[in-house]
Amino acid sequence: MTVAASSLLLFLLAAPDQAAAEFRSAYERGLAALAGQRFKEAEAAFEEARHLQPGHALVYFNLAQIHAHRRQFEPAIVGFRQAIAIDPRQPQFYFGLAVLQTQLQRFHDAQQAVKQLLRVRPKYPEAYLLLGRIAQEQGDNAEAERSLRRYLRLRPGAVEGLWRLGVTLSAQEKYEEAASLLRTALKQDPQLGEAHYNLGILHSRRGEEQLARRHLEEGARLMPDNAQAHYQLGTVLARAEKLAEAEASFRRALELQPDYAEAHFALATLLRRTGRNEEAARSMAQYERLSAAALADRERTRRLSSFHLEIKSLLESDRGLEAEPKLHELLALDPENDLAYYRLGQVAFLRQDWEGTLKDVSEALARKPFEPAYHLLAGMTQERLGRDEEAAAAYERVVALADYADAYLALGRIELRLGKTEQAVLHLRRAVKLEPQNPEARQRLREALAATSTGSRARKGSGPGP
Known part of the structure; x- marks a missing residue:
């Protein structure tokens, strides 16, 4: 073997080790920067690692966490899903996605x-804790109780599970068990402000004023920036005729939350009792202004909800022409309402106004770029216009964000037209897996498999001769 050949062989043998070392170095730099909350530095290091090893799931997971921290929701969702696609056995990938969807109040997607x-790891405790939190957010105390009890069976004595279940039981007026759970949480962590606060509220509801005061004082001390804790403490102190202390609590609540209507009312009442009528009148005027604004906001919310329900019903009844003016009324009330723009896009789509559809769906996406249904409508419209590349790009964004059988089917359909039969098979298999009874998906998959088989035979037949 010549010297040159030997050098080449040594280089080729060393190259994988060198690449692995470079990857480890970049990845570890990313972890260190992320731990230190140096997010720009962490992102650069993880991007370097991704370039070196494009199929490493943890790189995508960490990049997703950085995007989520920056409130870059679309790339965060995509990153979590890419990590899952590369390594679907890792529960933390699903959990990260579920937490993000919960923050976005996309509760159905979070639950999915x-x-x-749980299919990957049936006894993953934090999954049940998160399901409990989601149920609490939705006001479903029965479901919250079931999930939190399951969490505590897996993590007996876990403090967050104890106080959250205590709050849920208290909301259901199961006061004895609620109080016991909250006291148990405080035995484990006497500095747990949430437990003190909620135990104080529970005792206040039961008329146990001394216990309520003790726990609310601790709650306010441990959570000094919690306006509600100071307000609730103030109400207990006022009932105990500790007016100077109550006034200080109400004023602190208003420092933290100047639009706290109930605190303005409580302060105004206290000031009137102590003869400070002029200041009391100012506080009461603030209360009345805030109450009127809250009432107007509730009425606006009610009207928006009514509009959405009526518009949904009209669209489901193929009465798009009647829905359109309602949508414009809705946008006059709420110009940033992404769903209204999407619905306008649906109306334009039904009357085959393709450019109008694209205009409306672009407005919707400008406001909520992580909504897969909006990308789906954009893809359907581009497909109707014969713009297969643009349509495929929109459908790719859909499946990057969510598992929509219609998007996988559409991608397969386009890829068949473009002669990309192997990609079509992959996407159509996914569509059939998600919707096994979808006749178009099954038929297109048969076509793609037949085209793949024909292409394979043709390639064999055109091989090199003897």
Whole structure:
């Protein structure tokens, strides 16, 4: 072997080790920067690692966490889903996605991510804690109780589970068990402000004023920036005729939350009792202004909800022409309402106004770029215009954000037209897996498999001769 050949062989043998070392170095730099909350530095290091090893799931997971921290929701969702696609056995990937969907109040999507997690790891405790939190957010105390009890069976004595279940039981007026759970949480962590606060509220509801005061004082001390804790403490102090202390609590609540209507009312009442009528009148005027604004906001919310329900009903009845003026009324009330623009796009689509559809759906996406249904409508419209590349790009964004059978089917359909039969098979298999009874998906998959088989035979037949 010549010297040159030997050098080449040594280089080729060393190259994988060198690449692996470079990857480890970049990845570890990313972890260190992320731990130190140096997010720009962490992102650069993880991007370097991704370039070196494009198929490493943890790189995508960490990049997703950085995007989520920056409130870059679309790339965060995509990153979590890419991590899952590369390594679907890792529960933390599903959990990260579920937490993000919960923050976005996309509770159905969050629950679906948790269900996928539990298929991978049925006894993953934090999954049940998160399901409990989601149920609490939705006001479903019965479901919250079930999930939190399951969490505590897996993590007996876990403090967050104890106080959250205590709050849920208290909301259901199961006061004895609620109080016991909150006291148990405080035995484990006497500095837990949430437990003190909620135990104080529970005792206040039961008329146990001394206990309520003790726990609310601790809650306000441990959570000094919590306006509600100071307000609730103030109400207990006022009932105990500790007016100077109550006034200080109400004023602190208003420092923290100047639009706290109930605190303005409580302060005004206290000031009137102590003869400070002029200041009391100012506080009461603030209360009345804020109450009127809250009432107007509730009425606006009610009208928006009514509009959405009526418009949904009209669209489901193929009465798009009647829905359109309602949508414009809705946008006059709420110009940033992404769903209204999407609905306008649906109306334009039904009357085959393709450019109008694209205009409206672009407005919707400008406001909520992580909504897969909006990208789906954009893709359907581009497909109707014969713009297969643009349509495919929109459908790719859909499946990057969510598992929509219609999007996988559309991608397969386009890829068949473009002669990309192997990609078509992959996407159509996914469509059939999601919707096994979809006749178009099954038929297109048969076509793609037949085209793939024909292409394979043709390639064999055109091989090199003897």
